[in-house]
Each structure stands twice: as structure tokens, then as C-alpha cells.
Amino acid sequence: MLNARLAVRIFLIQVLLAGTSLPALAQEPEIMVTGRVVEGSSSAWIGGATLRLDDLPPFITDYDGKFFFYRLSPGAHRLSVEAMGYRTQALVLNVRRDTVLNFVMEVDPVRLEEILVRPGTITIKGTVISEETGRRVA
Numbered sequence: 001m002l003n004a005r006l007a008v009r010i011f012l013i014q015v016l017l018a019g020t021s022l023p024a025l026a027q028e029p030e031i032m033v034t035g036r037v038v039e040g041s042s043s044a045w046i047g048g049a050t051l052r053l054d055d056l057p058p059f060i061t062d063y064d065g066k067f068f069f070y071r072l073s074p075g076a077h078r079l080s081v082e083a084m085g086y087r088t089q090a091l092v093l094n095v096r097r098d099t100v101l102n103f104v105m106e107v108d109p110v111r112l113e114e115i116l117v118r119p120g121t122i123t124i125k126g127t128v129i130s131e132e133t134g135r136r137v138a
Contacts, residue, residue: 033093034068035101037061037081046105049083085110 037049045065052058053069054077061067072095080090086105093099128137 029074029097030070031072031074031095032068032070032098033072033079033095033101034066034099035103037065037067037083037103037105039086040104040106046083046086049081049086049103049105052078052080052082054078081105 033053037046037051038044039046045061045063047061047063047065049061049065049067050058051061051067051069053072056069059067059069074096075094077093077095078090079093080088081103082088083105085107087108089103089105093101129135130137
């Protein structure tokens with residue numbers, strides 16, 4: 001009889017514990033979007049490109065052009081990619097599961113206004129030290 005009561009108690013505890021995890025199962029999945037930003041003509045990685053996703057803080061690609069966004073909810077997200085010397089890209093991304101994106105950027109040279117350089121004199125003050133002797137040169 002004691003074993004039957006113990007078995008019932010264990011069963012009830014398991015049912016109660018299982019019920020507490022149901023809200024966690026009902027949550028939306030968290031999605032990851034990763035990828036790389038590359039140059040179109042050479043497929044060279046573009047480090048330092050800026051990606052903006054919705055209202056999140058901007059993400060700057062690492063030296064090999066890689067980026068990632070974690071914990072996204074399913075649905076539509078606005079994504080733009082900018083890099084100096086390249087044409088900006090923007091799209092609406094409709095994510096349902098983990099996604100890998102590769103952005104191929106088109107070169108768009110930066111136009112600068114002309115710069116006028118005039119000859120002049122520069123005065124430098126200091127002491128010259130010999131690399132060989134470590135002493136002051138007269």
C-alpha cells in the first residue's frame with residue numbers, strides 16, 4: 001500500500017512539473033541570421049561594413065566580413081548593409097528559421113571635393129639620437 005501511495009505522489013509531482021514547462025514550449029522560436037559581406041567583382045571580404053536590423057544597435061562586420069544576429073523572432077525584419085566605397089543595400093527579410101545570408105556589394109566610389117595642397121615650411125624641434133651608439137648627434 002505504501003508503494004502505491006508513493007507511486008501516485010511521484011506521478012502527481014511529474015505531472016505538475018511537466019505542466020510548468022508548457023509555457024516555455026509555447027514561446028516563439030529564437031532565430032539566428034548569419035552571413036558574410038563580400039565585394040562583387042573579387043569576392044573579397046568586406047570588414048567594417050555596417051548592418052542595421054530593425055531598431056537593434058548596428059553590427060559592424062569583423063575583418064573577414066562575417067556578421068550575426070541572434071534571438072530574432074519569426075517574421076519580417078528590415079535589414080540594410082553599408083560600407084564606404086560600396087552601394088548601400090536594403091531588404092525586408094522574412095525569417096522562419098535560422099538563415100545564412102551573403103551580401104555581394106557593388107563598388108560605388110566615394111566622390112571627394114578637390115583638395116588644394118600648398119608648399120610650406122615645417123619646423124621640427126627635438127633631439128636626434130644615433131641608432132648605433134644611442135648618443136645624441138650634434
